[in-house]
Amino acid sequence: MDFFYTNLIYLIPVFGLIGIAVMAVKAAWVVKQDAGDGDMAQLAGYIADGAMAFLRAEWKVLSYFVVIAGLLLAYSGTTVDTSSPVIAISFVVGAFLSAFAGYLGMRIATKANVRTTQAARTSLAQALKVSFTGGTVMGLGVAGLAIIGLGSLFIVFYTIYVKNVAGASVNGEAMAKALDVLAGFSLGAESIALFARVGGGIYTKAADVGADLVGKVEAGIPEDDVRNPATIADNVGDNVGDVAGMGADLFGSYVATMLATMVLGREIVSPDSFGGIAPVLLPMVIAGLGLIFSIVGASFVKINKETDSVQSALNIGNWASIILTAIATFFLVNWMLPAYVFHMKRDELGGGMLKGGSIEFTRGDVFGAIVVGLVVGTLMSMITEYYTAMGKRPVLGIIKQSSTGHATNIIAGLAVGMESTVLPILVLAAGIYGSYHFAGLYGVAIAAAGMMATTAMQLSIDAFGPIADNAGGIAEMSRLPEEVRHRTDNLDAVGNTTAATGKGFAIASAALTSLALFAAFVGVAGIEHIDIYKADVLAGLFVGGMIPFIFSALAISAVGRAAMAMVEEVRRQFREIPGIMEYKAKPEYEKCVAISTKASIREMVAPGLIALITPIIVGFIFGPEVLGGLLAGVTVSGVLMGIFQSNAGGAWDNAKKSFEKGVEINGEMYYKKSEPHKASVTGDTVGDPFKDTSGPSMNILIKLMSIVSLVIAPHLQKDLSHNPRLQREIHTQSMVAPVAKPVSKI
């Protein structure tokens, strides 16, 4: 163990490399599968081309953004601190890796979809294998690149700022600077996530709503019908929004939780273990173990017979990775941490002396906090499933209220969405309380890190859904035999459930990540309190609470506008291209793809700017404490709006789907095309932007605003935050004896 003990820091990127190696093998396997022929291959080609067209357009805008933001970061860095230009490099690397992970995932997803369709001609087991392997490529790619990037940059910055500097303390300002610079990596990743998630969300729903409104409602042709000019855009959207968007979202959460835990870990005094940096390394090592056990868990996901349950196979894999990671983490924490550690305040660290007021906790407490994180993530997924699953009370209530028309269906769905915030918030509040109880703010952060440990597995399951959905679409459009479609439908149904639980997990992770970042921000900004009894902080809380509302309004309206443009284009093609309806002429799919692409790129700018610029303005004009109030407001309101919108949308969706099998209301059976079913379609359409655009955007919003605040935190002037005339605080110096000596670097 001695080798590991000395070189642990250099082993972290190795975990990532293992993930990437396994990913490469799996990707090669997927590409090797039979891609089918004729119509299938052609349609899959359209989808892949559309997806790449979107990525290229997005990257063009993003490259401008990254260059400008990078230059600004570098320039503002030079004005306050000569070493800060380095943060720009960190930022660019983060942005590049996040975009690259999205590219890999989407590339393989657009290959796996048609290969899944082809495999479904053979057996369900084979179709699951292809689609899930496609998903694992995304999962392993995201996690692997994140660990390689963060781990390598940390080695570089640690070497430059701490190890090679005489007299630098691993708990002191030198390490703080290394981590401040590292924060740029997370900022880069989350900025890409914003555009991927919001842009992707607008793309997919503009195409979906537009395709449905003309195709299903006006022309009366089925969903995924090859005659609908918007159908390719719709299928591209699944990849753009659900694969690349979700991937970027979780890439951001994964990196940010590690970073926040590292920032808080610097304040943990852990003498004689790994040169005192064990609390900083811990979150990255946990993530590394989680990645390895995700690979193990993924190998359990398989079925043998047509009648085996796909859902059970996924559950077994998921649980295996979680439980194995938890067990491994127990030993890891015991190996890495001393029996007792202390938490110090940032101000107390620089001078080499520890003041009083520190809290002390054991390594067992740290493990306890990690378990809290795992439990919170699991419960959040379960609650989300309850509120959006077919056959449960919430969805049944919406079905019943569909019988009196469109309006009561909408009212029921909105009420379900609002009600569904109760349990998640109680779980989250208990999670905050519990993890803090175990290990203070470090506990809150490490809980988030624990929850995110198996991100590779979660994302594999998430990405499986849209691949299966696409596979079904291709089967439908190519008019393949009934049994093939039956198999892809089976996979797609499971994919709908995993989409719902995945959203619950994504919101929970965003919430805990934001809290960890929030705690890190307060430490880095060097403030003692965020006191909402102060009027300006309270005003910040109000303004922060409002931001998710305007962000949602912008996202929803963007979908509305883009969908109207799509509707007009589809109507135009039906009118001007004769023979579409008779399969004699091909619709101009690329025109619809272009509309979605253009709209999503254009419409993501305004919400993006709000998220990026608000913390900067508030922080520099009103100071860090008001900015803290703003962040708290954004986080609380964003989590609530995220849960409300995602769950309302999910419940409406499944209420509508229930009619396809037939539902009983007051003793009568209703099916597709009945009046209650039409009402349920209205709810589903309202729910589309809720659950796939504005709802999930809340994750990015709260994380991005927190990470921007963390990055600017060292540059904010504390005394700006209050009008000195109104200053009621009495600042006194406390004089308490030091409780521990600072520890030296490796």
Next chain:
Amino acid sequence: MDFFYTNLIYLIPVFGLIGIAVMAVKAAWVVKQDAGDGDMAQLAGYIADGAMAFLRAEWKVLSYFVVIAGLLLAYSGTTVDTSSPVIAISFVVGAFLSAFAGYLGMRIATKANVRTTQAARTSLAQALKVSFTGGTVMGLGVAGLAIIGLGSLFIVFYTIYVKNVAGASVNGEAMAKALDVLAGFSLGAESIALFARVGGGIYTKAADVGADLVGKVEAGIPEDDVRNPATIADNVGDNVGDVAGMGADLFGSYVATMLATMVLGREIVSPDSFGGIAPVLLPMVIAGLGLIFSIVGASFVKINKETDSVQSALNIGNWASIILTAIATFFLVNWMLPAYVFHMKRDELGGGMLKGGSIEFTRGDVFGAIVVGLVVGTLMSMITEYYTAMGKRPVLGIIKQSSTGHATNIIAGLAVGMESTVLPILVLAAGIYGSYHFAGLYGVAIAAAGMMATTAMQLSIDAFGPIADNAGGIAEMSRLPEEVRHRTDNLDAVGNTTAATGKGFAIASAALTSLALFAAFVGVAGIEHIDIYKADVLAGLFVGGMIPFIFSALAISAVGRAAMAMVEEVRRQFREIPGIMEYKAKPEYEKCVAISTKASIREMVAPGLIALITPIIVGFIFGPEVLGGLLAGVTVSGVLMGIFQSNAGGAWDNAKKSFEKGVEINGEMYYKKSEPHKASVTGDTVGDPFKDTSGPSMNILIKLMSIVSLVIAPHLQKDLSHNPRLQREIHTQSMVAPVAKPVSKI
């Protein structure tokens, strides 16, 4: 001036008595007007009977509640403080006066409605006079009773606890006790408001939605058609929800702002002015002046010709009362306050010494804060009008998106509602910041008091709306000539605008009131900070933010359920009573009235308990600081959800109304019964519970939870709020020289 100087405290109830005297004269005048004949009188009788039936049923439940809550208050009082049973008396008086004010207002509203219809046979001027005079009875009754009640009780408690106690300081614990007991009055008033607003909101929308779904949609008969069994319940609902509910809401805000300002005013050291209690008396005197100038302003509300603008007449009266009150307040503040006052922390007051850290401000600053309050109230009304008015961008956007169906209409309305939170929140945040800048937390409270000063006038205008609406309904049901209905329609249209602006004012007042109560709570609880950087306080913030969501969900679902019951009853009557459609048989109106009454009473219990019990549980288990976090979460989220829901509902309503006159979409004209119009009806139906049940309920929720917290504040143990193990605070005693001597009592 010497007499006034010495006896100011005894003059406060006199303002209230003047208001009640004028009210009596106006009420007598309304009753004296011609009530019409035949059908009209009979229908008005049904409405009045239905309204009284609801009040009786509500009072029955409330009397149990008041007795039980009063006994609990008295009992818990005795366990901690021998004088506290008195708070129960205060509570019962507050509850009684609030209920009595509601009774007076509703009684006269149900007489003014039919008399307005009759007056409309003569002229628009006369119809306005009758309906607006009816409204002023409500306005003056509410304001007058509030001032009499609060002023008299304050005289009593001041005499018992402060004046007659040797050595008691007006800035010390004696005064604190007097004000703690007085808080019971506000609690009583706000509890009644809860039941009136939530119960009334459920009542009116159950009837409205139920009547529309069967009458308009299924049977194809117009609104307010005498053949619809639910039409009487619908008209009763206007009185129950919009008159009694709004009245109780504003009664509560009015009392609570005065109380909160008084509690904070005790901490203001104002030597040698009115025995040092000028800052405590000031809010009541401002309210008294506002009442007098509301009477003056009301006298300006008249028109002479048929073509005169009713809206202008109301605006002139409103502006007159606001400007006159502002001018009078300027002189009042200069007369009552010394040039400089100091703000002390509560802990510093008891011992007779002032510690440092106090803030100092001038009487000019106090006036500045009041002006901020007036500006906030005015801006909030204007913004609300913009977002809900016909012909403006938000409503036009909804109209346009109605052309692509129900779903896009709903999406557009939701987006408008969310977007409409931006400006009000910025105004509110600026108001908090500005009023605090002028005069600290006392400034925030006195800003609210300034805004509420002309409550009598605001409420007169608010109550005019439903009276005019009822008058129109009676004209419709009695099938009076076209010109009569044209006049009542004119009044009704203005009433719709005043309803929207009134809601903006009510939300703004609830927000500022809650903030004032929040500040008072922190002072009374004796905590120094509410630090959301502490994990348990942050957890409280999350849970608090969630409560408006579950409260709204309960309110919306309640309307949904009650409306379904109403639908079934109306269908039953159409089926089982032959001849209704041919005007040959009378529907059983009273059955529908009973359904709404029963449902509203039953369904208001669950949300009511949440509002009442949550602060008690959180406060006693987790301590005052966590409760403070909870309150901040409730207030921020409640204000946002209130604005979102009220404005979305208002905008949908006017989008639908626009179709009645005809609207142009993409160059084509659309009218009633067109497809876009049907989509707009869906939006309006969804908006009904939003704007009249759950939206306005947010006002009561945030105020009631704050007032409950204020009442229990003296009994909460400070040290409960944090796990001592995790206590990172270092409490040090500061030693700063006293800045002012305490002042003696009168």
